[in-house]
Amino acid sequence: MSSQPKLVLENVSMTFQTDGQPFTALAPVDLQIPANKFISLIGPSGCGKSTIFNIVAGLQPPTTGRVLIDGEDATGLIGRVGYMLQKDLLLPWRTVLDNVALGMEIRGVKMKDARERAMPLLAKYGLGGFEHRYPSSLSGGMRQRAALLRTLLVDQDVVLLDEPFGALDAQTKGRMQEWLLQLFNDFGRTVVFVTHDVEEAIFLSDEIYVMASRPGRLVEKLPIDLPRPRDRSVVSSPRFVAMKKYCLDLLHMDKPASEAA
Amino acid sequence: MIEPRARPVRRLPVRRDWPSSLIALVQVGLLVGLVLAWELGARFGVIDPFFWSMPSAIFQTGVIFFTQGDAFTDIAFTFRSTLLGFFIGTTMGSLLGMSFWWSRNYARIMQPYIICLESLPKLALAPLIILVFGMGLSSKVAIATALTLVVSTLTSYAGVQAVDKDQERLFYSLGASRWQVFTKLVMPACIPWIISILRVNIGLALTGAIVGEFVSSQHGLGRTILYAGQTYEIPLVWVAVFVLSALSMVMYVSVAYLEKFLRKGIVH
Ligand SMILES: Nc1ncnc2c1ncn2[C@@H]1O[C@H](COP(=O)(O)OP(=O)(O)O)[C@@H](O)[C@H]1O
Ligand SMILES: [Mg+2]
Numbered sequence: 001m002s003s004q005p006k007l008v009l010e011n012v013s014m015t016f017q018t019d020g021q022p023f024t025a026l027a028p029v030d031l032q033i034p035a036n037k038f039i040s041l042i043g044p045s046g047c048g049k050s051t052i053f054n055i056v057a058g059l060q061p062p063t064t065g066r067v068l069i070d071g072e073d074a075t076g077l078i079g080r081v082g083y084m085l086q087k088d089l090l091l092p093w094r095t096v097l098d099n100v101a102l103g104m105e106i107r108g109v110k111m112k113d114a115r116e117r118a119m120p121l122l123a124k125y126g127l128g129g130f131e132h133r134y135p136s137s138l139s140g141g142m143r144q145r146a147a148l149l150r151t152l153l154v155d156q157d158v159v160l161l162d163e164p165f166g167a168l169d170a171q172t173k174g175r176m177q178e179w180l181l182q183l184f185n186d187f188g189r190t191v192v193f194v195t196h197d198v199e200e201a202i203f204l205s206d207e208i209y210v211m212a213s214r215p216g217r218l219v220e221k222l223p224i225d226l227p228r229p230r231d232r233s234v235v236s237s238p239r240f241v242a243m244k245k246y247c248l249d250l251l252h253m254d255k256p257a258s259e260a261a
Numbered sequence: 262m263i264e265p266r267a268r269p270v271r272r273l274p275v276r277r278d279w280p281s282s283l284i285a286l287v288q289v290g291l292l293v294g295l296v297l298a299w300e301l302g303a304r305f306g307v308i309d310p311f312f313w314s315m316p317s318a319i320f321q322t323g324v325i326f327f328t329q330g331d332a333f334t335d336i337a338f339t340f341r342s343t344l345l346g347f348f349i350g351t352t353m354g355s356l357l358g359m360s361f362w363w364s365r366n367y368a369r370i371m372q373p374y375i376i377c378l379e380s381l382p383k384l385a386l387a388p389l390i391i392l393v394f395g396m397g398l399s400s401k402v403a404i405a406t407a408l409t410l411v412v413s414t415l416t417s418y419a420g421v422q423a424v425d426k427d428q429e430r431l432f433y434s435l436g437a438s439r440w441q442v443f444t445k446l447v448m449p450a451c452i453p454w455i456i457s458i459l460r461v462n463i464g465l466a467l468t469g470a471i472v473g474e475f476v477s478s479q480h481g482l483g484r485t486i487l488y489a490g491q492t493y494e495i496p497l498v499w500v501a502v503f504v505l506s507a508l509s510m511v512m513y514v515s516v517a518y519l520e521k522f523l524r525k526g527i528v529h
Contacts, residue, residue, distance in 0.1 A: 057434045079436020089431045093449050106435045106445075154435055 004071055006035040006190045007056070007081075007158050012065030014051050014216075024215035025051050028064060031209070031218065033192060035157070038184055040193045040201035040208045044251065048216025049194045050086065053160045056192075057083040069158060079107070081158040082189075086166070088147035090135035096146050097122060097131040103154035121149060126179060141172040145179070152187055162194045174232065177204060181230065198247045202240060203230060210250045220250055314495040322496035323503075331480070335501075336508060338480035339470055342398055343512065346405020347466035353406070354413025355455045362421045362447050363439070375414060383407045384472050391477045401478070405469030409462040413455070420454030421447060456523050463516045467509055482508070 009031040016023045026048040033039050041049050054060035056067050058078040067075045074080045082103075090099045100122060101114035109117075122131050127145055135143055144164055151159060164180075165173045177200060184191055195201050201208050208222045224243065226234055234240055296316050302308045303315035310318075326332045361368035387404050394400035424447055432442045474483030482505045489497035 054430075059430050059433060078433050081434075083431075083434040085427055085431055085434070087427055089425070089428050091428070091446070091449070093452075102445075103435045106432070106437045106441055 005032040006037075006070065007031075007033040007192070008068040008071075009052070009056070010066045010068065012052070012055055012062045012067065014048065014055065014060070015063045026062075027215040027217040029218055033158075033190060035190050036188055037206045038191045038193065038204055040195060040205040041211060042195055042198060042201045042208060042247065042251070043211030043216075044213050045196065046216075047211045047213035049211065050162055051216065053083060053162050053192075053194065056158075056160060057081055059083075079154075080156060081160055082151040082154045082156045083160045084147055084151040084162060084164055086162045088135075088143045090143055090146055090150075092135055095132050095134060096127060096138065099135065099146055100127075100150045100153060103150050107154065118149070118153060121153070125149060125183065139172075140168055141176055144168065144176060148180070148183070152183065152189070157190055159189045159191050160194075161191065163196070164193075165197075165200065166195070173200070178232070180204065181228075185229070198244050198251070199235060202226075202243050202247070203235060208247065210247060212253075222247065311493075312495060314499055318496045319499045319503075322494075323500045326497065326500050326504075331485070332504065334480055335482050335485050336504065338398070338401075338478075339467075339474065339482045339505070340508060340512075342401035342470040342473065342481070343405055343463070343466045345398075345402040346469055347409060347463055349402065350406040350409025350466065351413045351455070351459065351462050354410040355417040355451070357410075358414040358417030358419075359421055359443075359447060359451055361418050362424075362443060368418075375411070375418075378411050379415060383411070384469075387472050387476045391473065396477050396479060401470045401473035401481070404473040405466040408465040408469040412458055412462060412465065416454050416458045417451050420451035423454075424450045453524070456520050459516050459520050460513065463512050464509070467512065471505070 009029055011028045011030060012026065013024070013028040014026040016025055029052065041052065043049055051060065055062045055075075058067075058074070058076050058080065061076050065075075066073055069080055090096075091102070094102070097115055097118055098111075100118045101109075101111065104114035104117065105111055119131065122128060125145060127142065127149070130138060130142060135146065138146065148161070148164060151161070165176050168176060181204065193201070193204060202224055205224050208224060209218050210220045210222065211217065212219045222243065226237075226239065299308075299313070300316045303310040303313060361371065384404070386407065390403050390407070391400045394403050428446060428450075429442060432446055437445070470481070471483035471486075474481035475487050478484040482501050485501040486498055486505070489495070489501060
């Protein structure tokens with residue numbers, strides 16, 4: 001059954017009650033994500049990207065619908081996916097090493113074993129020499145690396161990344177994207193990635209879902225058939241530029257007339 | 262036409278820091294001057310020596326208090342009740358405050374009682390506490406505990422409420438249990454809040470202990486002050502007050518040091 005999708009969203013919708021008024025943050029969404037692919041969700045802010053992640057991670061019960069992982073109902077179950085929230089959320093009183101080991105520790109791995117497992121990975125993925133430092137002394141890029149390693153080390157097949165590079169400067173962001181592709185290659189997980197940066201989404205992904213807001217919904221699925229491994233120079237290729245323009249047009253269509261002017 | 266007035270040309274004010282030795286010299290000089298003025302004022306009748314006493318008499322009484330009197334028993338008594346009240350109040354209060362994390366309903370039910378306890382002038386209960394706990398050490402510890410407990414509860418509860426909701430969500434996304442969230446997130450996050458009240462609490466505990474001794478006691482610096490005042494032994498009042506200040510400073514400095522040590526070790 002290798003063709004079974006890794007992650008499925010069936011008719012998932014979310015309606016919040018704000019001041020007694022129902023507010024549809026997410027209209028019913030159907031989504032099938034194949035194993036070992038890199039999928040991006042792009043869309044304007046407020047279109048429900050984080051809401052989808054919260055539902056998949058079991059932190060938020062959906063109003064309707066089910067979440068399936070490997071064909072099993074995982075709606076409302078926590079700890080079934082690796083989830084990197086929009087902030088790095090490193091614990092200031094733990095060293096980088098102990099922050100990265102947190103996920104394993106919570107799953108009941110002995111602290112000593114968790115550290116032993118994390119240590120070589122820190123060195124390999126650009127945090128060598130920072131193992132025993134505290135997060136406050138790290139740069140933004142380093143903090144994101146630590147948060148991402150923590151997410152990957154919980155050993156779940158599905159990894160959700162919510163705008164991990166949103167707050168980084170362009171140069172650091174570029175380096176982090178390449179670093180992430182290396183990780184994706186080495187760890188072989190199913191990644192769902194949220195961003196509002198179209199170029200980033202195309203550069204990283206196998207497939208992109210474009211979303212729209214009011215109500216939040218999926219509007220289009222775009223396969224990205226650029227060969228891997230990808231080099232930075234791909235961004236100026238005609239295929240890339242054409243896809244980028246197409247995505248941007250889709251995103252702009254969503255804006256109400258007053259904003260688009 | 263009004264001529265614009267020439268703007269005064271200014272330089273950045275220069276800070277002139279005196280050397281520490283000069284500062285210390287002035288500090289000692291002030292103290293010596295004050296003591297001297299007190300002594301001379303009392304001797305020449307500018308201030309009434311009966312009420313104010315004078316430094317030389319105070320010094321003599323101090324020597325007697327330490328060589329023949331109960332100085333060490335009193336210091337030990339006040340010191341012990343203060344420390345015990347400080348530890349019991351801070352620990353119990355912190356645990357109580359953090360326990361509110363477990364249930365919002367429980368926190369809401371308890372809230373009016375806590376506010377009531379906070380606004381209650383706890384020292385007014387001192388005579389009652391003495392009746393219940395007796396004249397010995399335990400009643401002083403109880404008053405010191407009562408003063409520190411409520412502050413600790415409120416502060417650690419504020420710490421609980423300040424725990425980052427997203428950090429909590431991160432823990433749950435990793436599959437954490439409530440107990441794991443409590444021990445690995447809530448408790449460490451509250452520690453800086455608890456550390457921040459240690460210095461306030463040591464002062465409160467000392468106040469509680471002294472008031473307990475005022476109401477009824479057989480030992481302690483507070484009892485000595487009250488007893489000396491009632492028998493018009495003004496020099497002894499001063500001696501006890503000075504010893505008490507010294508004790509208070511020693512405890513304050515120790516707690517400040519403890520705080521620095523804890524901050525370095527736990528909080529980053
Ligand atoms: N707990 C909540 N209660 C009410 N409204 C919410 C809640 N969480 C999110 N929303 C609303 O749902 C919409 C989608 O939010 P979100 O998923 O965070 O958007 P995105 O991540 O795409 O920027 C927003 O309009 C937001 O205000
Ligand atoms: Mg978001």
